[in-house]
Amino acid sequence: MRLCQELFELYGSKKRMDCRPGGGSCEAEPQASVLCGAKCFCEDAKWANPLIDCSNESLFEVTGYPLTGDIPLLNRKIFRGTRVNIREHPYIVSIRRNSGHYLTGTLITKNLVLTVAHPIIHVPIQELRVVAGESYCDRGTSLLTVLIILINENFDPFTLVADIAMLRFYEDIVFRSSVKSISLVMPQMTLSGTAFVTGWGRCDLTGNELCLPRASQYYPDEIIDPMLRSISLTITPENYYCEGYKRHETNIGVGMKCVGVAREEISVCPCLGVPGAPLVVNAKLAGILSWGFGCGYLHDLPLIYTSTQHYTSWIAQNVLIFRRLNKDDFKPLFQATKSYVVLDWLSRTRVSMPIPHDHANIFKEFQLVKLDEELAKLQGIPYDIRDFMYDAELHDKKLSLFKDMKKAIMENITRVEAIKNISKLVLTRIKPRPFFSNKSLLDITVAYEDYENSDDD
Structure with a gap:
């Protein structure tokens, strides 16, 4: 009930409702009924700024926002992502934990991978491996041995500030069509135009796309799709959809980049909520996916990336030190x-x-x-x-x-x-x-x- 009332306030409804999961009255406006999970019909539903079209209701999971002020972790889901081959994005690597896919990473040199810090901050290094050159995250015969995990010195697990890490593995990769490193976006460059986000995530349960579900001991409630998928989005200098985080008292800190549109704009817009997934603009790395308010929910907000532009100096200096070894x-x-x-x-x-x-x-x-x-x-x-x-x-x-x-x-x-x-x-x-x-x-x-x-x- 509290959640429904908050959603009404968020979307401008002035009516209250008796909304119970699996049933309830339809006295309130239909979009709130959908959000609260009540079995109400949205026929004759007309409102000024519709959140979602009735025909798309079944495409989304019914859930509410996390508690006010919380930093929400990604649900590792991909919605309406395009199936791609690793040769289209050869910089993508699968970070394995005890042989199972655990995290998405980006290859920046022949032996260094860039990813986010929060999923690996307490993971024993002997459990981690890296697999490159594979379109499927459940395949690969060459497991690269991770020797060093370098966590940014300013990383805060509670606010996810400086959520960036570097993995150094022992074997040097030989570049080929399916394995190549990617360069960074220049720090002074203004990002605009089309960007791509690529990685492995949960199956899209809408029934519209092929999925080969794989279970994971670390994410038992998430059925991972082993096929690599990618989405495209448009980057604009200013994104007013990011203001939604302020309404929930969740701050976007320094070094974070908010990219994408909210669900209010396009109800079936694609999204990819895979931590560590690279944000690529003009074939250069601009960010790595860190956190955000869901993917494939009724009221998504743009997701938050760790800006590689902000951490260019940190990355460059550490790469130089590793190259001396x-x-x-x-x-x-x-x-x-x-x-x-x-x-x-x-x-x-x-x-x-x-x-x-x-x-x-x-x-x-x-x-x-x-x-x-x-x-x-x-x-x-x-x-x-x-x-x-x-x-x-x-x-x-x-x-x-x-x-x-x-x-x-x-x-x-x-x-x-x-x-x-x-x-x-x-x-x-x-x-x-x-x-x-x-x-x-x-x-x-x-x-x-x-x-x-x-x-x-």
Whole structure:
């Protein structure tokens, strides 16, 4: 009842109604009856600004707005999207979680993917893979190993400010017709004209388009369509439909871009609510889909994208740092990630479990490696396999170490002096093993003398 009254106020109705799901009176105006889900007929319905034509009623889900002031997450739906081949949008990649499609990403270099931060902020990196060059998100034989997740340092999970992240995988992609990177829109460019948004989302349940439903353990209520789909929309310098967010006390923050039309304008206009989906203008990346008031509902508002123009400097500086690193630099981290995945699988699939033993705390101290010197220079918070091992015991130590490393870089302190000044790196009387050690990964406790003479690292 409260929802109906709010909708009446929003759309200018001056009448009240007794509206109950599955039945109720039709005393109020018909469009409100549709919104509230009552079984009322909209015959003889005439109003100044119709929300939806009666013939289109069955195309939309009946639901209300989230609570006032909430940041609504996308429902991962695609409505009236066109089926496309990956060769038309070769920059699109599927970010997999435990082999199932989880998120849409955009390829910006041969080993870097850009996406939104909120779906992966707490996801263990060993569960993530990247698949490129596939039109279907349930196919692909080459799973690229994600080594680094870089979250923007200003990301706020409550307001979704700075909702942008970068994934660095180990293998370098060979560009071909179905796999290509995309360049960014220039920061000073004024966006206008036709734009495309492409990705994988829920099936369109209207019955008008082919769908091959796939279930997901992470989104059990959403039936994912594995076929890649795209929509086109027009970008205008000013979008008065975005004012709808202000009426609900939901602010569009700095670095966010509101694009598209509202459902009041065109009741069957296409929409795509897939987080991470790229907004492409003139074959250049202008934004990545972040949040918004639904897709395929009766009263959609334009969706909100993270503007790549606003974060051009952040993207460019981090890309330059990653380019200074090659596969040899990442090889220890790659081996550690693969080893951890294999050992985890073995521990969960063994018929007879090994005798439990305590992996001494002295082996859990964070050790500085050559790669960390470059990772500490990144703008943002980098996550790797070390952040998720030993119940995340190393995460805080790593953050502290990187903080001191950045300070040392700014103050031009040498590496040796920086290590001496890191208060969190306290060594015990028995020397701890470096993280990148086969013995550490295998949880084998040996005397320090044996370790010191070994050459397995």
